[in-house]
Amino acid sequence: MPVASFLFLLFVSSVIFVYFVVPVKYRWLVILAANIFFYCSYGVKYLVYLIISSLITFLAALFLRKASEEYTNDVATADKGQKKQLKEKLKKKKKRICLAALAIVLGIWIVLKYTNFFLANINAFLSEPLPLVEWVMPLGISFYTLVLAGYLIDVYRDKYEAETNYLRFFCFVSYFPHIIQGPFSRYDDLGKQLKQEHPFSYDRMEKGARRILWGFFKKLVVADKLAIVIHAIRASYSDHPASYLFFVILMYSFQIYADFSGYMDIMGGISQILGITLAENFRQPYLAKTVDEFWRRWHITLGEWFRDYVFYPLSMSPLAYKIASFARKRWGIKTAKLLQSYLALFFVWTATGLWHEANWKHVLWGYLNMFVIACAMQFADFNQKLKQRLHINEEAVYWKVFCVARTFLLVSILRVISTSDSIATAFSYFGHLLKGGLFVPVDFSLLFGEIAVSEMIAVIVGIAAIIAVDILNETGRWQSFKENCPMVIRCSILTILILSIILFGGGENDLLGGFMYARF
Amino acid sequence: MDQLIEIMSGIRPDIDFTTATALIDDDLLDSFDIIAIVGEVNYKFDVEINVNDLLPENFNSAGALYELIKKLQEED
Structure with a gap:
């Protein structure tokens, strides 16, 4: 289910509706069901890996908890010398449990993600290369594995107590706004929020919806359009003067920022509506x-x-x-x-x-x-x-x-x-940059030749808006700007955002989930 | 306390550790400074500050860090 799609909007609307209709104490179960549905929409087989990794982590954390409880009981009746011995014993036991679980959970991820990398490097020294593997790459594995590892290490360090309900724990790990591209949530933050009751709030709904809209604008109007332009120039970089190549380098920075932060705004906005605050991934x-x-x-x-x-x-x-x-x-x-x-x-x-x-x-x-x-x-x-x-x-x-x-x-x-495709291509790109032509005037109609003039204007205005919002945020004036902005201007901005998405939205959207970081 | 101020000033001479109270909150110390301070403190005070102790409230001022050191010394 691509996030930048009507199907996803339908899914989110249904989740929000059901979430606020069911009694407060069962709302986490709605999120759990939504997580499973969302994740399975990319392939049911991925779910198996997620369950295995999360179950191992959950059980290991429970063992750590049990070991600590046993120590507390034993130490209550021990003398000073025994206390030291018991402490050492606990330390060793906890280390063994933590390392064993980490080895399995990180091992699954490393084997699936890095086997071909190792094989390709070994093949460089072999006359008869070893065949590369075609293993499944579970969606968001690079994200959820680190979230799981973080949880286990935190429990090992006694930062907080281990969760005792696996479904609650799975709800945290698989939380659909963070499972594909992060943010890397911590259990003492997100896990705690998922346990709290969140009544409906119109204010949150409005703010969340605005953030979602802003996220879709960044993604569909700015990032996806820039992707078309950048892809076209980079595919034939040797045919362009250095000034164009330089411009593309700068534009790529805006593409990836609009894409990644756009996704975070969409997911952050959805989460905000549900009453759960996701950790921020960007600060200007x-x-x-x-x-x-x-x-x-x-x-x-x-x-x-x-x-x-x-x-x-x-x-x-x-x-x-x-x-x-x-x-x-x-x-x-x-x-x-x-x-x-x-x-x-x-x-x-x-x-x-x-x-x-x-x-x-x-x-x-x-x-x-x-x-x-x-x-x-x-x-x-x-x-x-x-x-x-x-x-x-x-x-x-x-x-x-x-x-x-x-x-x-x-x-x-x-x-x-x-x-770049490879290190050699990157250096070839740098070579062309240094060849000369850095001061050749950029013909914007040629540079943005792959998209319509109206789309080009929308991209430029979009980039200017992103920069303006960041500057206002940095100088601490964004909040007062939002609060003091007359209703007419506020409505006009929202209308422009919606119209821009409808008129110019869409572009290079062939990546998994349509977002650049989803491939990691 | 004087020894601690001396250690901290040795790592960041540009900060007045006798008066600063928001070393982390105001981004005055970065993670490189913190690990250097921890290394020196562990060595000079013979304590073991671990990753769990790396909390803003323990490093916001020299006084807070001194309290942590005293706590760790008492635990030993």
């Missing part, structure tokens, strides 16, 4: 002043997942401490901090690259992001001194605009690597 990412900051504003829940479950544990591991301690003694505290950070960054960016897709171009893209972030850290003192010497006022508007533009440019250029 293109207004970030550094690449590091960009990654704290873009796909926020993925970044937070890697921070909490990869970055921190690795940075605080005994090995990291040994390296830091060695560096501290030899080169001082600053170098120790940098080394410790670089080590963790290396693993985080390897994982981030491979999480997106199992290929080397994504690994390279990850390392280049890491390189930029590491350079900024390494030369932070030098940069500070340089700014002082050049009398640069960091609070001045010109400097902020420069930093934002620089970051946007860097992020956009790096994306050429991850979005």
Whole structure:
């Protein structure tokens, strides 16, 4: 069931209607049924994998809970020496349970997603290549596996208690607004909300509907139209002057933002109507002043997942401490901090690259992001001194605009690597960019030749609107703008959005669910 | 407390840790600073701050972190 379809709208309308008709205490069962229906609409076979992974996680968390309860009972009657022994025993037992479950749940995902990547790499050294496998790739597996792993680690760390009702737990994991593309929800947030009672609210309904509309506008009018233009230019990039290729790089950044954040707005809006707040995945990412900051504003829940479950544990591991301690003694505290950070960054960016897709171009893209972030850290003192010497006022508007533009440019250029067919194609694209012609005037009628002029205007207005909303949000004026906006203007904006979707909606929609991140 | 301020100032000399009370809420410290501070604190105070303790309320001020250190020392 593609999200950008009338069928999906019918599904959502039915879910909302039934949800508010049934008694409050049974509403979570409506969500559970909706989750199963939505997920099965992409293929019933996928459900088997989801049930297996979620059941293993659920049971492992229950074992962890049981182990903790046994410890609490035993420790009540133990003396100081025994307490220490019991604590050590509990620690080991919990570690074994957690690692075993993680090995299975992550193992299923790794085998299904990465087997062909391993085989292709082995084949590079073999005269007779091994045949590649054609295994099923359950929808949203890269998302729900990490959600499950996060839940299990949180229970292991005693962050919260394990859920005892499997259906409640499954309802959380399979929650249809987050199952395909995230956000990566946490059980202590979403799981808790799914347990609460949510009476009907007209205010929520109105706000949610507006957000859904905005999401569809971004997706159908901006992202899908840009996809047609970008695809046409990139397919024949060697025939175009550098200025066109450069323009396409920038436009792709708006395409992916409109696509991904559009999806989040649609799902966030649906969830809002149901009374459940989804975690935000974006915070004006293109207004970030550094690449590091960009990654704290873009796909926020993925970044937070890697921070909490990869970055921190690795940075605080005994090995990291040994390296830091060695560096501290030899080169001082600053170098120790940098080394410790670089080590963790290396693993985080390897994982981030491979999480997106199992290929080397994504690994390279990850390392280049890491390189930029590491350079900024390494030369932070030098940069500070340089700014002082050049009398640069960091609070001045010109400097902020420069930093934002620089970051946007860097992020956009790096994306050429991850979005090209191969690393070789990406470098060939860069080669054509450097060949010359960067100052050849862009003929917009030619650049947007694949779409109608009216559609081109809608895209440009759409991009301007996205930027305007982000700037208003960043400066904290969006809320007051919405509240003080006269009814006539508000209605006009909504009418324009609806008409734009009807008139210009649709385009390159051949990806799973019609959204770019669904393929991960 | 003075030793803790010295550690924190060594990692971020640009911040006045004697007065700052929203180090995390105001985005003054990033995750790199936090792991460096944790590493130093664990080493100098002989405690074990783990991932669960990495909460904004424990790192928003030097005072809050000092309280966490005292708590961990008492638990040991």
